[in-house]
Amino acid sequence: MRTFQQHPGDLALLCCLLLLPPLLSHGADIPLGSTLSPGRSASWTSPNNTFSLSFTPSPTSPSLFAAAITYAGGIPVWSAGAGAAIDSRGSLRLTPNGDLQLVNGSGAVLWSSNTGGQGVAAAAVQESGNLVLKSSTAILWQSFDHPTDTVVMSQNFTSGMNLTSGPYVFAVDKNSGNLTLKWTSGSNTVTYFNKGYNTSSTGSKTLSLPTLTMQTNGIVSLTDGQLASPVVVAYSSNYGESGDMMRFLRLDADGNFRAYSAARGSDAATDQWSAVADQCQVFGYCGNMGVCSYNGTSPVCGCPSRNFELSNPSNPRQGCKRKVDLQNCPGNSTMLQLDNTQFLTYPPEAITETFYTGITACRLNCLFASSCVASTALSDGSGLCFLKISSFVSAYQSAALPSTSFVKVCFPGIPNPPPSPSR
Numbered sequence: 241m242r243t244f245q246q247h248p249g250d251l252a253l254l255c256c257l258l259l260l261p262p263l264l265s266h267g268a269d270i271p272l273g274s275t276l277s278p279g280r281s282a283s284w285t286s287p288n289n290t291f292s293l294s295f296t297p298s299p300t301s302p303s304l305f306a307a308a309i310t311y312a313g314g315i316p317v318w319s320a321g322a323g324a325a326i327d328s329r330g331s332l333r334l335t336p337n338g339d340l341q342l343v344n345g346s347g348a349v350l351w352s353s354n355t356g357g358q359g360v361a362a363a364a365v366q367e368s369g370n371l372v373l374k375s376s377t378a379i380l381w382q383s384f385d386h387p388t389d390t391v392v393m394s395q396n397f398t399s400g401m402n403l404t405s406g407p408y409v410f411a412v413d414k415n416s417g418n419l420t421l422k423w424t425s426g427s428n429t430v431t432y433f434n435k436g437y438n439t440s441s442t443g444s445k446t447l448s449l450p451t452l453t454m455q456t457n458g459i460v461s462l463t464d465g466q467l468a469s470p471v472v473v474a475y476s477s478n479y480g481e482s483g484d485m486m487r488f489l490r491l492d493a494d495g496n497f498r499a500y501s502a503a504r505g506s507d508a509a510t511d512q513w514s515a516v517a518d519q520c521q522v523f524g525y526c527g528n529m530g531v532c533s534y535n536g537t538s539p540v541c542g543c544p545s546r547n548f549e550l551s552n553p554s555n556p557r558q559g560c561k562r563k564v565d566l567q568n569c570p571g572n573s574t575m576l577q578l579d580n581t582q583f584l585t586y587p588p589e590a591i592t593e594t595f596y597t598g599i600t601a602c603r604l605n606c607l608f609a610s611s612c613v614a615s616t617a618l619s620d621g622s623g624l625c626f627l628k629i630s631s632f633v634s635a636y637q638s639a640a641l642p643s644t645s646f647v648k649v650c651f652p653g654i655p656n657p658p659p660s661p662s663r
């Protein structure tokens with residue numbers, strides 16, 4: 241472990257160091273009392289400059305800044321307070337009593353490591369990308385234990401931790417080791433992905449502390465004290481390839497969980513595996529009442545019919561709204577048919593919204609239930625009908641889907657124009 245040392249001959253320098261705190265710290269321990277601020281382009285770096293902690297413009301508001309650890313080239317792997325943004329007068333400070341705090345211009349502490357008074361003597365950014373707060377003998381806090389949306393090589397992502405991105409949460413289930421993806425909004429939670437890998441070795445066991453890692457060779461694996469050997473979750477497309485690169489796992493803003501690799505110095509990462517193979521099956525990808533479909537291989541978002549318009553025309557992912565609200569046409573609504581379309585229904589909604597009825601009852605039962613906004617008859621031989629009574633619904637349209645859906649609109653229903661030949 242490196243420690244902050246002073247040589248007697250440096251006394252002359254010491255005066256100036258005290259007057260002028262170090263702007264750049266190449267791998268050295270960061271002493272208590274150090275501060276990073278957005279105004280001065282300073283950073284705290286790892287010994288070989290592989291990772292650095294500095295302020296970067298907030299993606300949502302360029303006049304604000306987030307304190308982020310980035311890989312050489314600029315790919316962010318962690319941020320203080322899950323991307324909490326401060327103005328240019330704010331700072332990230334390691335207080336004299338050992339607390340790391342993100343402070344905005346008004347002096348409000350937006351995030352803290354909560355390590356004040358626990359014996360922290362210095363901070364350091366390690367070559368692995370881990371930001372540690374340590375005493376002279378031990379690591380007391382590390383960013384690897386508080387991930388934001390990314391897991392890098394040599395980082396242990398254990399059950400009990402979460403990755404978050406907008407409304408999406410990724411976690412490893414503590415008993416089964418299943419990878420889970422959830423969409424949350426207020427008290428609503430929908431689990432749209434829940435998958436076990438190599439259940440022949442995990443299925444019969446209750447795991448103790450399943451841990452997901454990205455190996456340096458590109459294999460994504462799950463380890464646990466109850467397992468004789470790691471379970472392979474996925475092979476990156478380029479697994480086994482070596483080179484000066486970083487591999488990482490990330491919960492993306494589109495609700496998918498992916499493996500990536502990025503060459504040192506590059507700001508672009510290449511995806512090597514996606515947990516959800518079909519992006520349109522990510523709940524909420526096209527917002528409330530939005531319909532996900534494919535234009536070639538790209539998912540695109542649209543509205544169920546011309547009774548709707550995009551909530552935000554410049555961002556189709558924010559969903560659709562009715563041009564006339566259902567309350568404004570009591571007794572005069574209709575169920576407009578949407579072919580090859582499914583309203584996504586996952587746990588726990590699947591429990592309350594699933595019925596065994598034919599297609600006509602699936603349409604009429606929704607029409608006559610005031611809380612029902614849409615319905616889907618699966619038409620896949622299962623005899624299942626979903627009656628959508630939730631306040632947020634998400635749809636998927638594809639020529640390959642046998643389902644027929646109905647959406648409740650004020651009379652008359654106005655279908656979308658037929659898809660153009662390019663689709």
Ligand SMILES: *[C@@H]1O[C@H](CO)[C@@H](O)[C@H](O)[C@H]1NC(C)=O
Pocket residue numbers: 287288367
């Ligand atoms: C830094 O790079 C040098 C030269 O490539 C290497 O020998 C050394 O092990 C690296 N240090 C760390 C901490 O990775």
Ligand SMILES: *[C@@H]1O[C@H](CO)[C@@H](O)[C@H](O)[C@H]1NC(C)=O
Pocket residue numbers: 326327344345346347348
């Ligand atoms: C600082 O944070 C507080 C609390 O979130 C907020 O009320 C205030 O507007 C922020 N000030 C600046 C300058 O961002």
Ligand SMILES: *[C@@H]1O[C@H](CO)[C@@H](O)[C@H](O)[C@H]1NC(C)=O
Pocket residue numbers: 370384394395396
């Ligand atoms: C990850 O887990 C392994 C095995 O338990 C452990 O040896 C290693 O120190 C952990 N790494 C970090 C950064 O916590």
Ligand SMILES: *[C@@H]1O[C@H](CO)[C@@H](O)[C@H](O)[C@H]1NC(C)=O
Pocket residue numbers: 400401402409422
């Ligand atoms: C992770 O998210 C779940 C909800 O999905 C929440 O109950 C839990 O407290 C979170 N855990 C952490 C460590 O943030």
Ligand SMILES: *[C@@H]1O[C@H](CO)[C@@H](O)[C@H](O)[C@H]1NC(C)=O
Pocket residue numbers: 413416418434435436437
């Ligand atoms: C884990 O995932 C499998 C599907 O891969 C599923 O059958 C099983 O019910 C899941 N287990 C839990 C506890 O959710």
Ligand SMILES: *[C@@H]1O[C@H](CO)[C@@H](O)[C@H](O)[C@H]1NC(C)=O
Pocket residue numbers: 438440441468469472
């Ligand atoms: C699943 O796990 C078993 C037992 O650890 C192992 O023998 C087998 O090769 C694994 N299968 C796959 C496809 O990885």
Ligand SMILES: *[C@@H]1O[C@H](CO)[C@@H](O)[C@H](O)[C@H]1NC(C)=O
Pocket residue numbers: 535536540662
């Ligand atoms: C579909 O993709 C083509 C080619 O990329 C593009 O020209 C067209 O505008 C796209 N259509 C939609 C509806 O996004």
Ligand SMILES: *[C@@H]1O[C@H](CO)[C@@H](O)[C@H](O)[C@H]1NC(C)=O
Pocket residue numbers: 571572651652
């Ligand atoms: C339903 O609405 C349509 C169009 O607004 C109108 O022409 C029709 O008379 C209405 N029917 C009833 C029963 O209110």
